[in-house]
Every structure is written in C-alpha cells, then in structure tokens.
Amino acid sequence: MRKIINDADNVVQEMMEGYVSAYSRYYRKHPEVNGVILKQRRKDKVALVIGGGSGHEPMFSGFVGKGLADAAACGNIFASPDPNTIYETAKAVDNGKGVLFVYGCYAGDNLNFDMGEEFLNDDGIRTAHVRVWDDVASAPRDRISDRRGIAGDVFVVKTAGAACDAGLDLEEVTRIAEKARDNTNTIGVATAPAQLPGVDKPIFELGEEEIEYGMGLHGERGVLRTKWEPADVLAEKMYEQIKEDTGLGEGEEVCVLINGLGSTTITELAIVFRKVKELLDKDGVKVYDTDLNHYCTSQEMGGFSITLFRLDEELKKYYDMPCYSPYYAKGELTGSAYEAEDEEAEAEPEDTGDEAGDEEEPVLSRTKKGTITELTAEDAREMLIYIADKVIAKKPYLTEIDSAIGDGDHGIGMAGGMKKARAKLLRMKGEENVYAIFEAAGKAMLLSMGGASGVIFGSLYLAGARDTEPAASITAGELAKMERKSLAAIKERGKAEVGDKTMVDALAPAVEAMEANSGKGLLEMTKAAEEAARQGVEDTKNYVAKFGRAKSLMERAIGYQDAGATSVWLIFQGMREFIEG
Structure with missing residues (x-):
C-alpha cells in the first residue's frame, strides 16, 4: 500500500x-x-x-x-x-x-x-x-x-x-x-x-x-x-x-x-x-x-x-x-442536542411495488400466447415490466461495465429507475391508452434516477409518447415513430451524436433498423433493432468518450464498451423477447 x-x-x-x-x-x-x-x-x-x-x-x-x-x-x-x-x-x-x-x-x-x-x-x-x-x-x-x-x-x-x-x-x-x-x-x-507507515504488510x-x-x-x-x-x-x-x-x-x-x-x-x-x-x-x-x-x-x-x-x-x-x-x-450553535418530540409528518407510503430482486432473472408474464403483432396497452404494460425486471437483474453486469471507465453507478441508477417504473406500471392494470403506459414509465424513471441517466433514459419512453392521441394499441410502424421522437429529444437534450460513446451509439442504429423493418411486423422489427443496438455497443469500444466521467480518460477509454449503450441494447432485447414470447 x-x-x-x-x-x-x-x-x-x-x-x-x-x-x-x-x-x-x-x-x-x-x-x-x-x-x-x-x-x-x-x-x-x-x-x-x-x-x-x-x-x-x-x-x-x-x-x-x-x-x-x-x-x-x-x-x-x-x-x-x-x-x-x-x-x-x-x-x-x-x-x-x-x-x-x-x-x-x-x-x-x-x-x-x-x-x-x-x-x-x-x-x-x-x-x-x-x-x-x-x-x-x-x-x-x-x-x-x-x-x-x-x-x-x-x-x-x-x-x-x-x-x-x-x-x-x-x-x-x-x-x-x-x-x-x-x-x-x-x-x-x-x-x-490497516497498514502502518513504512511497514510492508497490513497489521492483520x-x-x-x-x-x-x-x-x-x-x-x-x-x-x-x-x-x-x-x-x-x-x-x-x-x-x-x-x-x-x-x-x-x-x-x-x-x-x-x-x-x-x-x-x-x-x-x-x-x-x-x-x-x-x-x-x-x-x-x-x-x-x-x-x-x-x-x-x-x-x-x-x-x-x-x-x-x-x-x-x-x-x-x-x-x-x-x-x-x-x-x-x-x-452546543448552542450546532444544535447538537435535541428534544425527543419527533415531528412525524404524514407522508405518502414509499412507492415500492412488488420489486424484483437484483439476482432474480425476469419472468415472462403475458395475457396472450404466441407472437404479438400489435401492442395493446396491457401488452405494453407487461412488456415494460418484463424489461424492468431484466435490467434490474443485470445491475451487477452494468455496474461492472461502468466501473471500467465511469464511476460505477450506472447499474444502480438503472435498477433504481426501473424499480420505480415497475411499481408504477403494476398499479396501471386496466389502463386503455398505450401511450399513457410508456409516458408513466418514463416519468417514473426521470423523477427517480437522478444524474444524466434519469433524464436520458426517462426520455426513451416518455418523449416519444407525449403529445400523442390516445390509442388502444400501436403497430410496429407507430412504435418506430415513437422511438424516433425519443431519439430526437435525447439528442437535443444531451447533444450527443453517434461516435461520442454514449447510449446514442446503440439507440440511433436501433431506431434506423426499426424504421427499415417496420413493414415486417413487430417481431422482425425488434429483432433488427436488437441486433443493431448490439452492434452499436460493440462500436463504442472503438470510440473516445466525449461525455460523462469517461471523457477525461481520452484514448484510455478505447477498448471499453459504454454502459448506457449496453442498457439500450438490453431494453431492445427485452422488447424482442417479450414480443416473441
């Protein structure tokens, strides 16, 4: 030492x-x-x-x-x-x-x-x-x-x-x-x-x-x-x-x-x-x-x-x-001693919901069998809960990736935001507007995660769903359109482009793949998006970071994948897995 x-x-x-x-x-x-x-x-x-x-x-x-x-x-x-x-x-x-x-x-x-x-x-x-x-x-x-x-x-x-x-x-x-x-x-x-100064070994x-x-x-x-x-x-x-x-x-x-x-x-x-x-x-x-x-x-x-x-x-x-x-x-200036009269303000109980454990793999729960061809509000709710469970389970993996060139908190932030989104979604059974599902999940993440990830990943769900006419279900094309709006909002807020070693490196090619394959239906579209996001993650290993903690590492960040891009890939993978059943 x-x-x-x-x-x-x-x-x-x-x-x-x-x-x-x-x-x-x-x-x-x-x-x-x-x-x-x-x-x-x-x-x-x-x-x-x-x-x-x-x-x-x-x-x-x-x-x-x-x-x-x-x-x-x-x-x-x-x-x-x-x-x-x-x-x-x-x-x-x-x-x-x-x-x-x-x-x-x-x-x-x-x-x-x-x-x-x-x-x-x-x-x-x-x-x-x-x-x-x-x-x-x-x-x-x-x-x-x-x-x-x-x-x-x-x-x-x-x-x-x-x-x-x-x-x-x-x-x-x-x-x-x-x-x-x-x-x-x-x-x-x-x-x-502990180790004493000048001594080669710890004291025990x-x-x-x-x-x-x-x-x-x-x-x-x-x-x-x-x-x-x-x-x-x-x-x-x-x-x-x-x-x-x-x-x-x-x-x-x-x-x-x-x-x-x-x-x-x-x-x-x-x-x-x-x-x-x-x-x-x-x-x-x-x-x-x-x-x-x-x-x-x-x-x-x-x-x-x-x-x-x-x-x-x-x-x-x-x-x-x-x-x-x-x-x-x-003493007087510090207010160190205090009376025992605790002021118990009535607070709304913490919105924890039925949280999945960090070690538990996600369990697929759907109201219908087979491949989904359109996302109803209930399908979207179940899909986002499944994605939340998936990301929560991957917290150690995301933490490990972020620790290599970041500050190691990405997995914790993503898991925390997904738990809040999950809790909100569990209470929305019966909601008939599919866009309201995405909007609620995004808002829960945005308000709970903190840091840049809260705004960015909350926008992934929220930005594309806002200011849309209520709909009972959406097609592949409409889902692609929603994600295009989200991508535009994320780029506007974060100012990142492809090649900057951020989540945009996975999201942008995924959105392009969705648009190119939307006519083939939800499953083929999400398969293409998942693969494009995966390749985007791989590509981040070649980039110098221009944002976040890794920015100061410059060329030393080359060879490591971006944690935010990895989360995007996991989200699209979760979409595909749910739709495929």
Missing part, C-alpha cells in the same frame, strides 16, 4: 507540524515534545490533558479545543506517548488547580501516564486520571478495568471538558468523568485491515468474506472471526451485546455514536444507525443526540463501532455545554 508520506520515521513529527500549522489560530506545538497545546486554554481551572498513540486521527489532537482538552500528548503510531511527553505537555497547561488525564485503558498508556503523573506530583502538581474502558467485547463486566478504550473516549473527553469549564475542583471533575466513563459502552467490527489479515467482531483499534484480536453479514444483522448483534452488558431498558436516554474506523463511508454509518435507532425505539430508549463520524480511527481500517452513552440529568447538563475544535463541536 502506498501512503502519502516522506520518511516513515518522521510521520508523527511531520503530521503534527502540518496539523498545528493548519490550525495555528487555535494551537501551538510544545517546543520539545509531541504535545498539542490549546492557545486559549482554561485559566484558574482544572486542566484536562488527553493522549495516546497517533494514527487514530482526529483522536487525540483533534479533541483539543474550547470546552474540550487543554492539550494532547501524542505518541508514535499506535504507541503510547512516553512519560516525558506526558509530563512536559501537562506541565505546560497546569493552572495550579490540578490536571486530569483521560486516556484509553491500554498497558502502555497506563504505565506511561502513571509515570508522567509521578513526575508531576514530584513537582507539586496535583493529578488524577480516568482510564476509558468502554469496549464491551474485550473483557467481561466483572473484569471491566481490563477492557480497552475505543470510540467511547469521545463522550468522556466531552463531559470531562465541560466539568473543567464549570470550575469544579479536581475531585469533582474526576467524579463526573468517571461517571461518564461508566455509562459509555462500545463494540466494534473490522472489515478490512482478513479473508474476502471475513470480519473480525470486537476488534480493537490497533488490530488486537476480536472475540470472533466470522463471515461477512449484512449491515442490519451486524448492527442488531452489536446492539444486543451492549444491551445485555449494560441492562439498558425502557425509559432511558442515550447519545449514539456510529464511528468509522478509517475507510468506512458516512453512507455505511448512516445505514447502521438506521437499524440501531429502530432497535432503540422498539426497546423504548430515547435517543438524545447522534453522531455519524470518524473520530477514533485506525489508519485506513475498514469497519465501524457503535457507542451508547447513557444519560441522566447531570450528565446531560455537561453534554449540552458548548465546545469547539476543528473536528468536533457541540
């Missing part, structure tokens, strides 16, 4: 120089050690110092800020800071009221922070510490002090910082921080390994279909190595373990953090929270506030953790106090 670094031995030093320089209005670096110091720190109050290994950014330096920590002592990648770094960093922010240390419960951190405290105590500086042990997977509750500190650090640091801001003495600040710690519980799962290995359940932040072994599971299954399993460990029950109130471990997207974190919220609602547990973010990472490790922070009125008071750093903010 290539990392954007210089010398691996200087990663932490150079990272810290860049970080402090970027946010110099807030921070300065300790001149002798890797300590991040807040410029506008607390005066005449208990100082809060946090710390641990680097490589978990933005934790810990990113949680130095107003209402948060006064300083962070930073070690090497995944390694505790040494006692001198801890000592010098804390000494720089001491106000004479004592220093509270908050850090994760790891052997190295415990030893080094203890030693740093001893040095400070020798200088007459009072200290206390709170070790965060929120990882419910790392030890049973009767050995809770053996548990690791992971993303729950966020809630403990936030609460401890607020208690310091409130002017409480060292003993009381420690009590509040311990209370936050004892009401914070986390479990994580790793889906892909996972098979393609494996996940590590309960893994620590540094690649420590979890409680179970198991097979890949869907998000809802993982989220429920993780939630249930926290619930069993804590006894969380009806009427209680929590903050939720879904924390990404480095390479997991916000999209994935949101999907996880969706399930966690459903489970909390079911159990009668109120969600006071939620974060979906990457606060406590592990380089580029894949995976996430779920943290529940159990609240009472005292903890809620400190959680609601304002704070700010470049990576974390709460």
Whole structure:
C-alpha cells in the first residue's frame, strides 16, 4: 500500500507540524515534545490533558479545543506517548488547580501516564486520571478495568471538558468523568485491515468474506472471526451485546455514536444507525443526540463501532455545554442536542411495488400466447415490466461495465429507475391508452434516477409518447415513430451524436433498423433493432468518450464498451423477447 508520506520515521513529527500549522489560530506545538497545546486554554481551572498513540486521527489532537482538552500528548503510531511527553505537555497547561488525564485503558498508556503523573506530583502538581474502558467485547463486566478504550473516549473527553469549564475542583471533575466513563459502552467490527507507515504488510489479515467482531483499534484480536453479514444483522448483534452488558431498558436516554474506523463511508454509518435507532425505539430508549463520524480511527481500517452513552440529568447538563475544535463541536450553535418530540409528518407510503430482486432473472408474464403483432396497452404494460425486471437483474453486469471507465453507478441508477417504473406500471392494470403506459414509465424513471441517466433514459419512453392521441394499441410502424421522437429529444437534450460513446451509439442504429423493418411486423422489427443496438455497443469500444466521467480518460477509454449503450441494447432485447414470447 502506498501512503502519502516522506520518511516513515518522521510521520508523527511531520503530521503534527502540518496539523498545528493548519490550525495555528487555535494551537501551538510544545517546543520539545509531541504535545498539542490549546492557545486559549482554561485559566484558574482544572486542566484536562488527553493522549495516546497517533494514527487514530482526529483522536487525540483533534479533541483539543474550547470546552474540550487543554492539550494532547501524542505518541508514535499506535504507541503510547512516553512519560516525558506526558509530563512536559501537562506541565505546560497546569493552572495550579490540578490536571486530569483521560486516556484509553491500554498497558502502555497506563504505565506511561502513571509515570508522567509521578513526575508531576514530584513537582507539586496535583493529578488524577480516568482510564476509558468502554469496549464491551474485550473483557467481561466483572473484569471491566481490563477492557480497552475505543470510540467511547469521545463522550468522556466531552463531559470531562465541560466539568473543567464549570470550575469544579479536581475531585469533582474526576467524579463526573468517571461517571461518564461508566455509562459509555462500545463494540466494534473490522472489515478490512490497516497498514502502518513504512511497514510492508497490513497489521492483520482478513479473508474476502471475513470480519473480525470486537476488534480493537490497533488490530488486537476480536472475540470472533466470522463471515461477512449484512449491515442490519451486524448492527442488531452489536446492539444486543451492549444491551445485555449494560441492562439498558425502557425509559432511558442515550447519545449514539456510529464511528468509522478509517475507510468506512458516512453512507455505511448512516445505514447502521438506521437499524440501531429502530432497535432503540422498539426497546423504548430515547435517543438524545447522534453522531455519524470518524473520530477514533485506525489508519485506513475498514469497519465501524457503535457507542451508547447513557444519560441522566447531570450528565446531560455537561453534554449540552458548548465546545469547539476543528473536528468536533457541540452546543448552542450546532444544535447538537435535541428534544425527543419527533415531528412525524404524514407522508405518502414509499412507492415500492412488488420489486424484483437484483439476482432474480425476469419472468415472462403475458395475457396472450404466441407472437404479438400489435401492442395493446396491457401488452405494453407487461412488456415494460418484463424489461424492468431484466435490467434490474443485470445491475451487477452494468455496474461492472461502468466501473471500467465511469464511476460505477450506472447499474444502480438503472435498477433504481426501473424499480420505480415497475411499481408504477403494476398499479396501471386496466389502463386503455398505450401511450399513457410508456409516458408513466418514463416519468417514473426521470423523477427517480437522478444524474444524466434519469433524464436520458426517462426520455426513451416518455418523449416519444407525449403529445400523442390516445390509442388502444400501436403497430410496429407507430412504435418506430415513437422511438424516433425519443431519439430526437435525447439528442437535443444531451447533444450527443453517434461516435461520442454514449447510449446514442446503440439507440440511433436501433431506431434506423426499426424504421427499415417496420413493414415486417413487430417481431422482425425488434429483432433488427436488437441486433443493431448490439452492434452499436460493440462500436463504442472503438470510440473516445466525449461525455460523462469517461471523457477525461481520452484514448484510455478505447477498448471499453459504454454502459448506457449496453442498457439500450438490453431494453431492445427485452422488447424482442417479450414480443416473441
């Protein structure tokens, strides 16, 4: 794996120089050690110092800020800071009221922070510490002090910082921080390994279909190595373990953090929270506030953790106090905490219909046997449902084609649009106007797909059917005429011509074949159109793209077929298959 670094031995030093320089209005670096110091720190109050290994950014330096920590002592990648770094960093922010240390419960951190405290105590500086042990997977509750500190650090640091801001003495600040710690519980799962800068191999290995359940932040072994599971299954399993460990029950109130471990997207974190919220609602547990973010990472490790922070009125008071750093903010301006009065607006139920699965091949369903010679409204409805099922089933194929030179979303967009069209068509049984069928399907696609494909492929059905006299059925010639109108509208909107490596490369020859063969009937016409579209797809391999993501590839796009043209070919193939029966 290539990392954007210089010398691996200087990663932490150079990272810290860049970080402090970027946010110099807030921070300065300790001149002798890797300590991040807040410029506008607390005066005449208990100082809060946090710390641990680097490589978990933005934790810990990113949680130095107003209402948060006064300083962070930073070690090497995944390694505790040494006692001198801890000592010098804390000494720089001491106000004479004592220093509270908050850090994760790891052997190295415990030893080094203890030693740093001893040095400070020798200088007459009072200290206390709170070790965060929120990882419910790392030890049973009767050995809770053996548990690791992971993303729950966020809630403990936030609460401890607020208690310091409130002017409480060292003993009381420690009590509040311990209370936050004892009401914070986390479990994580790793889906892909991370690699340390300068090291040739990842810190652990996972098979393609494996996940590590309960893994620590540094690649420590979890409680179970198991097979890949869907998000809802993982989220429920993780939630249930926290619930069993804590006894969380009806009427209680929590903050939720879904924390990404480095390479997991916000999209994935949101999907996880969706399930966690459903489970909390079911159990009668109120969600006071939620974060979906990457606060406590592990380089580029894949995976996430779920943290529940159990609240009472005292903890809620400190959680609601304002704070700010470049990576974390709460309080009045952010509106982070919210009341549980959910405004449930009455919404129209989602128009899903009887959706076909992505893996299911289309099933031919017709009201008549044999070859169709004219398309009635019911024939058209059944045909477009069949085509929708066909395209939905081909989503992985279209995704693979688009991933080669595009952004890989064409299959997803086409399947989504076809599902909406399918749902609309299922409710139109009994419609007598054949053009209304095409128009409704096109409009459903256009309004749901987004991107250029929504407008273009929606127009494939919609443009040719609009502004036509109602008809109970159409002939081959009338279908060809309709598609000619659609082609003209698509070219007008997209400005593409044959040779530009777009869907027009398949649609234009297909329409010409329809017009040339319309006198032979629907079947022969759609056979000719299908073959012309197929050849058009082949021809796109020879073209340089002039539109879309592939445009920037220039000659490098040669040799690859266009995904939009492929979808056109599948649509005409579906027409032919339906008409032929």
